[in-house]
Amino acid sequence: MKRTRVARVPTALLRRAGARQSTLVQSTPLISRLSVPSIHQEQRRRHASSISQRPDSKHVMFPGAVKSAFTNTMTFEQPSTYPALPTYRAVDQNGVVVDPSFVPDLSDEEVVKLYRDMLTVSIMDVIMFDAQRQGRLSFYMVSAGEEAVSVGTASALRKEDVVFCQYREQGVFRQRGFTLADFMNQLFANKKDPGKGRNMPVHYGSRELNIHTISSPLATQLPQASGAAYALKIQRMQDPTIPPRVVAAYFGEGAASEGDFHAALNIAATRACPVVFICRNNGYAISTPTLEQYRGDGIASRGLGYGIETIRVDGNDFWAVREVMKRARELALQDGGKPVLIEAMTYRVSHHSTSDDSFAYRAKVEVEDWKRRDNPIARLRKWMEAKGCWDENKEKEARESIRREVLKAFSEAEREKKPPIRTMFEDVYEELTPDLRQQMEELKSQLERYPDEYDLGEFEGGRDSLDKQE
Amino acid sequence: MKGSPMRALSRALVRGSTLTPSASAAFLVSSRQPYSTHPPNAKLNLPTDYSTTPLLFQTSQSALANPELSPEVRNGTTKRMNLFQAVNDALSIALAEDESVLIFGEDVAFGGVFRCTGKLAETYGGDRVFNTPLTEQGIMGFAIGAAAEGMRPVAEIQFADYVYPAFDQLVNEAAKFRYRDGACKRNAGGLTVRMPCGGVGHGALYHSQSPESLFTHIPGLRVIMPRSPLQAKGLLLSAIRSNDPCVFMEPKILYRAAVEQVPTAAYALPLSKAEVLKEGSDVTIVSYGQPLYKCEAALRQAEKDMGVSVELIDLRTVYPWDKEAVFKSVRKTGRCLVVHEAMINAGIGAEVAAAIQGDPQTFVRLEAPVARVAGFSIHTPLLYEALNAPDIARIYDNIRKVLEY
Numbered sequence: 001m002k003r004t005r006v007a008r009v010p011t012a013l014l015r016r017a018g019a020r021q022s023t024l025v026q027s028t029p030l031i032s033r034l035s036v037p038s039i040h041q042e043q044r045r046r047h048a049s050s051i052s053q054r055p056d057s058k059h060v061m062f063p064g065a066v067k068s069a070f071t072n073t074m075t076f077e078q079p080s081t082y083p084a085l086p087t088y089r090a091v092d093q094n095g096v097v098v099d100p101s102f103v104p105d106l107s108d109e110e111v112v113k114l115y116r117d118m119l120t121v122s123i124m125d126v127i128m129f130d131a132q133r134q135g136r137l138s139f140y141m142v143s144a145g146e147e148a149v150s151v152g153t154a155s156a157l158r159k160e161d162v163v164f165c166q167y168r169e170q171g172v173f174r175q176r177g178f179t180l181a182d183f184m185n186q187l188f189a190n191k192k193d194p195g196k197g198r199n200m201p202v203h204y205g206s207r208e209l210n211i212h213t214i215s216s217p218l219a220t221q222l223p224q225a226s227g228a229a230y231a232l233k234i235q236r237m238q239d240p241t242i243p244p245r246v247v248a249a250y251f252g253e254g255a256a257s258e259g260d261f262h263a264a265l266n267i268a269a270t271r272a273c274p275v276v277f278i279c280r281n282n283g284y285a286i287s288t289p290t291l292e293q294y295r296g297d298g299i300a301s302r303g304l305g306y307g308i309e310t311i312r313v314d315g316n317d318f319w320a321v322r323e324v325m326k327r328a329r330e331l332a333l334q335d336g337g338k339p340v341l342i343e344a345m346t347y348r349v350s351h352h353s354t355s356d357d358s359f360a361y362r363a364k365v366e367v368e369d370w371k372r373r374d375n376p377i378a379r380l381r382k383w384m385e386a387k388g389c390w391d392e393n394k395e396k397e398a399r400e401s402i403r404r405e406v407l408k409a410f411s412e413a414e415r416e417k418k419p420p421i422r423t424m425f426e427d428v429y430e431e432l433t434p435d436l437r438q439q440m441e442e443l444k445s446q447l448e449r450y451p452d453e454y455d456l457g458e459f460e461g462g463r464d465s466l467d468k469q470e
Numbered sequence: 471m472k473g474s475p476m477r478a479l480s481r482a483l484v485r486g487s488t489l490t491p492s493a494s495a496a497f498l499v500s501s502r503q504p505y506s507t508h509p510p511n512a513k514l515n516l517p518t519d520y521s522t523t524p525l526l527f528q529t530s531q532s533a534l535a536n537p538e539l540s541p542e543v544r545n546g547t548t549k550r551m552n553l554f555q556a557v558n559d560a561l562s563i564a565l566a567e568d569e570s571v572l573i574f575g576e577d578v579a580f581g582g583v584f585r586c587t588g589k590l591a592e593t594y595g596g597d598r599v600f601n602t603p604l605t606e607q608g609i610m611g612f613a614i615g616a617a618a619e620g621m622r623p624v625a626e627i628q629f630a631d632y633v634y635p636a637f638d639q640l641v642n643e644a645a646k647f648r649y650r651d652g653a654c655k656r657n658a659g660g661l662t663v664r665m666p667c668g669g670v671g672h673g674a675l676y677h678s679q680s681p682e683s684l685f686t687h688i689p690g691l692r693v694i695m696p697r698s699p700l701q702a703k704g705l706l707l708s709a710i711r712s713n714d715p716c717v718f719m720e721p722k723i724l725y726r727a728a729v730e731q732v733p734t735a736a737y738a739l740p741l742s743k744a745e746v747l748k749e750g751s752d753v754t755i756v757s758y759g760q761p762l763y764k765c766e767a768a769l770r771q772a773e774k775d776m777g778v779s780v781e782l783i784d785l786r787t788v789y790p791w792d793k794e795a796v797f798k799s800v801r802k803t804g805r806c807l808v809v810h811e812a813m814i815n816a817g818i819g820a821e822v823a824a825a826i827q828g829d830p831q832t833f834v835r836l837e838a839p840v841a842r843v844a845g846f847s848i849h850t851p852l853l854y855e856a857l858n859a860p861d862i863a864r865i866y867d868n869i870r871k872v873l874e875y
Contacts, residue, residue: 162619164615193652194651194652194653194654195650195651195652195653196652196653198649198650198652199650203650205650205651205652205654206654207651207654207655207656212618212651212656213650213651213652213654213656215642215643215646215650217638217642217643220611220638220639220642220643222611223607223608223610223611223612223614223615223639224611224612224614224615224618224643225615226608226611226612226615227611227612227613227614227615227616227617227618227619227623228615228616228618228619229615230572230612230615230616231615231616231619231620231621232619234572234597234598234621235619235620235621237597238569247615259605259607259635260607260608260611260638260639262605263603263605263607263608263611264608264611266603266605266608267602267603267605267608267609267612270602270603271600271602271612423652427648427649427651427652428648428649428689428690429648429689429690429692429714429790430648430657430659430712430713430714433742433790434790434793434794435790435793
């Protein structure tokens with residue numbers, strides 16, 4: 001044992017230059033007082049793997065693949081010989097239940113509420129997209145076609161669960177209680193925007209709703225979700241009165257090409273973090289279709305590679321998405337915590353953002369076909385109508401009232417003042433540094449000496465906000 | 471030759487033969503190849519004698535005389551520690567005093583390749599001190615997420631040379647988290663990321679880098695580099711307790727070489743505060759980390775040869791850095807050189823020199839251009855490290871230059 005450690009010296013230092021000696025890694029003594037049983041078992045098994053085996057053993061005991069059987073047939077595995085992972089659905093595109101074991105667990109009122117959430121997001125999207133086209137908003141991103149994924153998954157979470165979004169999950173915000181005023185204050189970056197006018201539109205965040213503020217770089221939220229989930233797990237170990245919580249992390253199939261995605265899944269698996277990764281596979285990363293994004297069986301197949309329980313689901317089926325998320329949440333809390341991967345298959349009906357014209361890279365007819373063939377809102381509506389809790393009149397009334405509410409919130413938010421200029425210097429550090437105080441004075445002096453060169457009318461308090469010294 | 475690198479090497483080899491895993495770190499930080507021994511006739515470029523340098527406290531009394539320590543700490547005891555032991559001591563205190571502290575990184579559980587996390591997993595449990603897969607971006611993202619949910623993660627990047635995959639997470643996420651979250655007030659302030667940095671004589675391109683100025687360009691981060699065990703313990707505890715994300719860079723050559731008396735109690739040293747290590751009236755030398763030892767040797771010889779008095783300042787935190795301390799000194803001396811190991815281009819020296827000339831009250835007192843003594847604008851080549859990093863002769867020569875201007 002000791003000799004092997006001496007041999008380790010150069011490889012540990014120059015690890016990038018040469019292969020590690022994995023037996024040494026396995027020999028690491030990891031004695032834990034707090035570990036959950038699953039980790040302990042895992043460690044015991046891994047430690048046992050470095051023990052030598054009988055020469056005639058049928059199974060390999062290489063530490064990197066302990067259950068691999070020996071074979072005398074040399075075969076390279078072909079991905080094409082494996083069937084694509086199936087896509088679970090509970091209700092088909094006609095609103096008819098196809099899973100005989102499916103039992104709806106919501107009252108009519110609850111379903112209607114969630115349906116209205118989907119409708120709200122969809123109507124708000126159209127209005128805000130047009131508002132951007134009219135120049136009243138700098139930027140917007142719609143989520144048409146993906147409303148069921150976000151509202152359906154969010155509906156299976158608890159309020160105390162922690163959420164990391166990408167940027168196309170307004171349905172998650174809405175379902176968890178984000179009001180139209182909350183959306184609009186952020187979109188117009190007014191003084192009521194918790195982001196204090198620093199972020200681009202659609203970069204919502206809410207501490208009250210336990211949703212982290214959206215960050216533009218793709219997939220950075222994923223290893224953070226693993227770390228956050230580990231924090232929740234440790235906090236519950238240290239204080240069992242805290243209710244069990246999971247982290248839900250959303251991302252697109254394009255983001256899954258980033259290194260952060262792979263890091264996130266691997267570290268969540270090795271640290272047994274209670275996190276549910278939800279991939280919205282909508283077929284496009286801006287203009288790049290999935291065929292140019294990956295060649296494997298979607299994103300789901302990667303979960304298995306990391307040793308993670310995985311499911312693929314019809315993202316246009318509200319009920320399937322909700323059922324899958326309910327079960328995923330349970331799984332994530334089992335065995336002391338573990339990650340789960342959901343790949344929700346859908347179609348990005350809209351352009352990527354207001355800065356994108358998708359008809360430059362896909363046929364309009366393709367989009368029209370999709371809209372006609374399947375739509376998550378229409379599908380749930382059909383189910384509700386068949387059940388008798390929805391009809392044409394209710395639909396009309398809902399659409400009209402939601403539209404009125406959106407426009408009201410819109411005009412109120414648009415009229416609000418912008419945050420004070422001072423906020424541009426705050427929150428860089430916990431406290432203003434001497435440098436930042438000095439720069440604030442420098443800006444104030446500039447604004448005073450060249451008053452005609454700057455338009456400060458919109459900012460709450462004008463340049464006076466730069467006076468106040470804490 | 472007491473405490474010389476050759477002795478360190480033999481010590482390391484002895485330890486290696488007694489089969490401790492610590493041989494790995496010793497091997498890198500202490501051994502000397504024939505090509506890096508000092509020239510036989512050198513008068514200036516002599517190896518640093520860490521056992522006699524005034525920058526390290528050899529007695530308990532001198533260590534406890536530090537006015538930055540609280541009266542309770544000053545009334546306590548000290549223990550002889552090298553820098554990795556001081557880091558280990560700080561980490562152990564942090565784990566003991568705050569159950570939200572987590573420590574993780576590659577090979578951290580068995581003690582780390584430089585032994586900084588030795589015995590921590592055994593003492594505090596594998597749930598709080600653990601190995602991660604080999605993914606710097608994953609480590610950093612994981613740490614940020616944990617910090618955002620109320621933990622105080624101390625993430626280790628095994629070598630500063632390997633931090634770049636984590637750059638996005640540090641720059642776009644850790645640094646911006648509080649700003650982005652605004653009134654929601656969530657932040658990654660609990661995060662501290664430790665990384666060994668700097669040359670050791672044979673680390674070449676990928677085991678020698680000192681990338682601090684890549685982080686000092688990023689508002690939101692605090693970037694710290696300690697010069698000694700006593701400093702490392704106090705600054706690391708401050709970094710861990712700080713509510714701003716901190717990048718804590720440890721000059722790995724000092725892990726074993728620098729040994730001094732360190733207070734045994736928990737104590738914190740101030741961040742973003744420089745320290746005047748030696749007062750002087752004619753030249754100010756601003757530096758941080760390992761080159762301070764070379765600066766000290768150079769200024770001692772310069773004072774003797776040139777009959778001048780040199781002030782030596784340790785920045786300690788290289789961003790946000792203590793401008794007032796530097797300005798105050800340069801207003802007094804009128805001459806300044808900035809010394810660092812990293813490349814000269816867009817380095818800390820550029821920032822310090824620009825700030826000095828940009829401050830009207832300091833600018834008018836300048837008697838000479840601010841000199842920079844730093845690594846050349848090249849990568850760190852194996853054979854030429856001794857010619858690239860600032861050495862005593864170059865510092866000495868630049869003291870002469872600013873005096874003779």
